[in-house]
Amino acid sequence: MNESCIFCKIIRGEIPSTRVFEDEHTLAFLDIGSLVKGHTLVIPKHHYNSLTDAPPEVAAQIMATAQKIAQAQLNGLAADGVNIHQANGRVAGQVVPHLHIHVVPRFKEDGYHWNWKAGRYERPEEMNDLAEKIRQGLKPSA
Numbered sequence: 001m002n003e004s005c006i007f008c009k010i011i012r013g014e015i016p017s018t019r020v021f022e023d024e025h026t027l028a029f030l031d032i033g034s035l036v037k038g039h040t041l042v043i044p045k046h047h048y049n050s051l052t053d054a055p056p057e058v059a060a061q062i063m064a065t066a067q068k069i070a071q072a073q074l075n076g077l078a079a080d081g082v083n084i085h086q087a088n089g090r091v092a093g094q095v096v097p098h099l100h101i102h103v104v105p106r107f108k109e110d111g112y113h114w115n116w117k118a119g120r121y122e123r124p125e126e127m128n129d130l131a132e133k134i135r136q137g138l139k140p141s142a
């Protein structure tokens, strides 16, 4: 637990939240600044700053709860689809430094669009070089 963390305060019940689901390891509650109404955040009950700070079992626990919430949005809100979003680090858009997964219900006419502009690699070698760097990053000493 982190004394000053806003999501740890939500877990402890020190600030209000609209809870949707909880189990031993995870909590799901509505995002106050929803992209689409029903937008839910899933967090681990222990504080980790980001996905890469958490052990793999915690990553599995929050993803299992996110899957449950996605299905519940399809069933309970009659959503037509669901987006999962997860940010790590300020540059990636992470504002609250307590690991969380966004589960966003989507509707045919919700008017929300991802600002996703696909880029292009100029040469196949560039892709190979990048893949090799990531493969090197898989090694424990990296």
Ligand code: AMP
Pocket (backbone or CB within 6 Å): 006, 015, 017, 030, 031, 032, 033, 034, 041, 086, 087, 093, 094, 095, 096, 097
């Ligand atoms: P991120 O930008 O991925 O760090 O997302 C943080 C999210 O937390 C934002 O979408 C905020 O709207 C949401 N948020 C911040 N404070 C609260 C709060 N007290 N209750 C619910 N959601 C919150």
Ligand code: ZN
Pocket (backbone or CB within 6 Å): 001, 002, 005, 006, 007, 008, 009, 046, 047, 048, 097, 098
């Ligand atoms: Zn926290």
